[in-house]
Amino acid sequence: MSMFCYQCQEANKGKGCSVKGVCGKSEEVAKLQDLLIYTLKGISEIVVKGDLDAKELGEVNHEVLRSLFMTITNANFDDDAFVQEIRKMLTLRNNLRDMVDAANKKDSPNFFQKLLGLKKEQTGKKVSVSDLHDAARFQVSSKAEMLKKAASTGVGVLATANEDVRSLRELITYGVKGLAAYAEHALNLGKEDVTLYAFIYEALAATLDDQLSADELVALTLKTGQSGVTVMALLDEANTSKYGNPEITEVNIGVRNNPAILISGHDLADLEQLLEQTKGTGVDVYTHSEMLPAHYYPAFKKYDNFVGNYGNAWWKQLEEFESFNGPILFTTNCIVPPRSEEVKARIFTTGSSGYPGCKHIKADINGKKDFSKIIELAKRLKAPTGIETGKIVGGFAHEQVFALADKVVDAVKSGAIKKFFVMAGCDGRMKSRGYYSEFAEKLPKDTVILTAGCAKYKYNKLDLGDIGGIPRLLDAGQCNDSYSLALIALKLKEVFGLEDINDLPIAYNISWYEQKAVIVLLALLHLGVKNIHLGPTLPAFLSPNVAKILIETFGIAGIGTADDDIALFMGA
Template sequence: MIKELNLNGYDMFCFQCEQRAGNTGCTKFGVCGKSPRIAALQDLLVFQLKGIGYLVEELKKSGVKAVSADINRYMVDALFTTLTNVSFDEAPIGELIIKGNGIKENLIKALGERNVIEAASYKAPITVDLMVDAAKAISIPALNINEDITSLRELLIYGLKGMAAYAHHAYVQGYENQEVYEFFYKGLAATLNDALGAEEWIGLNMELGQVNFKIMELLDKANTDSFGHPVPTAVPVTKKKGPFIIVSGHDLKDLKELLEQTEGKGINIYTHGEMLPAHAYPELHKYPHLVGNYGGAWQDQQKEFDGIPGAVLMTTNCIQKPRNSYMDRIFTTSVVAWPGAVHIDEVDGHKDFTPVIEKALSLGGFMEEDEEQTILVGFGHNATLSHAGEIIEAVKQGAIKHFFLIGGCDGAKSGRNYYTDLATSLPQDTVILTLACGKYRFNKLDFGTVAGLPRLLDVGQCNDAYSAIKIALALSEAFECSVNDLPLSLILSWYEQKAVCILLTLLSLGIKNIKLGPSLPAFITPNVLKVLIENFNIAPTTTVSEDLKEILG
């Protein structure tokens, strides 16, 4: 655990994701591909954000309740940049660090003569090499306070990173929540307060869960207002003849813009990874050249993109180091970045995807096409709850005995076959709800139907966890019981920080008996885990047979 780490002579230290080296942390080079220099720059950027949080909280004491929208969005994007598999490019991270200097300078001026703590007044160097050196002085020592306090504080920081992703997706569509922004500053400021005790940190983490529920609700509104409510849709998972662009990540607005700019150009658009649920939105599905989904989850992209005769657009997180065979045809946008990849910037609220389009046309695309095969998506809360009467009656009649939510973030580490084995081992009188990229472990399998409904209901992206929660809450209301008393089991996989904030949301809503795997976070100490077990009965996944025996009796 944290106190056992030997950090002498470290090159870096990072344990924020599930695939960390040796189940403790990456100290030489990130398993994700993050170099020690990138790790250092991200640490320094987070340190800048902590100082900004402190200064905004101090301004609030002076009666200034809100800062500019530009600062709010900077804070969200900067946090998002430090999330796993987002940015591997030194230059844009360095630019964000320098921008943080200017923001802090202006906030300090607004405070007038008031003294501020050293961390808040800190001014980062203006060259990347000096930034890397400076980061070494602040990153590792920050872990050496108290093992359990460090654990709870890191839990909050990673929850903030995950929540920033949802806030980003909402604000790019014009949807913002001041209360959510205010909590970012409150949480960041708290990380500089060494006087806080365990109870206060637990309270902050539970508050983060509640706030994250609000931003997930707002993001759901942004998506459904913009693109309509998802409807059950059969999505081809086979190749079509002709030039093509594969769109990965999560940003539906980027996909919409690309569809508009490629209309009538003879280019097929495929979704990839977390973009799969886009096919269920009426305002996206209406484009006939949105032809299907290519490949599976994010961790298979190096194999799936190897030498493809088309272009790839990465819209948010989940990028891996591109192989040379497709380095010339992968493009990035928004906060995602890889050195050497062409980046598409937004100018006056618009992105020009011409370089992506020209590359796709020059490569020619697939020469042949496959016999069509499809999978079913589109069971968000609106579509699923439209069948609420049938579902409730099926439960009362005994046709449906249990619901399993099997989903979350997927990854490449061994042990994740557990989720496939679990799904295929479930009795025929059970329903499987799934979301996020974890569903790629089993979403191409045929689970049949139960009570006239598909047994596998794809709720959407990790961004759509709100839908799954809303379905659970609606069922608990219909059966006049708590969610914990429903015939519902949550079996979740985690990989990065969005899963952390979703877990905190579930816990803050009082949802218990969650099974989490394939391994527990390295930043959770035994004492913190004990609190989670005692209060929420959270437990690690074990074996499929043992877990099913416990759940189904």
């Protein structure tokens, strides 16, 4: 087996990719990602066993977030970027380890304490280097050495005698990856919560501990969900405090006859910088896929060159990027390897994203990015070719729905609205995902869909109508905005005076693809939500026993046919 990866929904044959990722990542990239995660686990063990205070680790915390984000599905395909990141993280790991080791031998601050800005009393407790896991001690320098070491560190070879333990370790790790993605977005807007860093170290270190039982790992899995709620609340605060609360907005899906830039991914801070730099240049900016909800924020409406959304969900980019004609900026994950050199030459990446042969734009020490090369290229290229016309409506995040609360409650009490369906999550390439379009179309006319994430592209252009002026599709935003759906459910629970969130007329039919969906799922479980249907397939990384726990404890279920599932939901 040259590689093994089963972290996303499209794992080959529902089991795992063992030659090349369905996502397009190579064997080398897969192995380097494994080694980077292994290194982060070593760092985490040093922090935990050395009793280091996360709030004093500064840049180490931020680099850990970046490293985790780089390994999310479809985020970074650049093997050289991973080699550089592994070297950087090994240096930080060794500095931390040597600092803890030196603290055992003398009382005065050493070089590494000074390097990390730590005081003597913050160097932690005594821990012998020899007691640390190999992840905290191994040494490599060349790419060849990294690949050789990675062959013994990936999930495909780190099998324990207990498959359930391995399954839970991976579930926790993937949840932490999603948590890190959301935390990095918040950090880019100046918001952070040190408890999240402390939890990341605790969780990753625990995945190295062979003494932990499956029951203890189940408890840690639920704690991961608790941190998921914390990070989503943090990101919501970061977005709304900076850009205002999303509001009901019509978004144009046609094109203008100007040169243009297409921005994809999720990072609103990158979008803001791009809009600032394109003001008055004659270059339009369009969103793609998960960047669509940026149009809902009041702060972005002042830019008259921020003109609409182009295309659909991430997986359709191969055709849509060709017809767009202009440059594309990826701010995060959702890259599909381009088919042509012409398109690749128009792709730029930034942040944790990357693709070999594409120009990567780094931030300076103040977080500023120079997008002038993208703007210059846009001016030399043709305007986008239109692929559709019309408008779509969104902006139904928590504050906007709260403003409609009386109207919504009256509709429920009168029977005009029988049930809400949370259809959040991810879209993907598998034909079986057509289920979600069919499900939305066939839902009774007295039901309302609450959505967030790119799953919306399966039904956000359908004519679903409204109920007494309330649209039957309420789009809260990105997958990052799933917190809005939780807040809406909790608000309805309060309004109706219910003790249990599961007594609400809300059903959950969620599609998943990558690791941010994992942290959202765990967050919902922490909030007590039960009977979530998850599709189009259950995760390959769940062992039969772990899947059984989720089914028996939380009522997790897969999907069937649209007709059968609607009958089940409506009869409940």
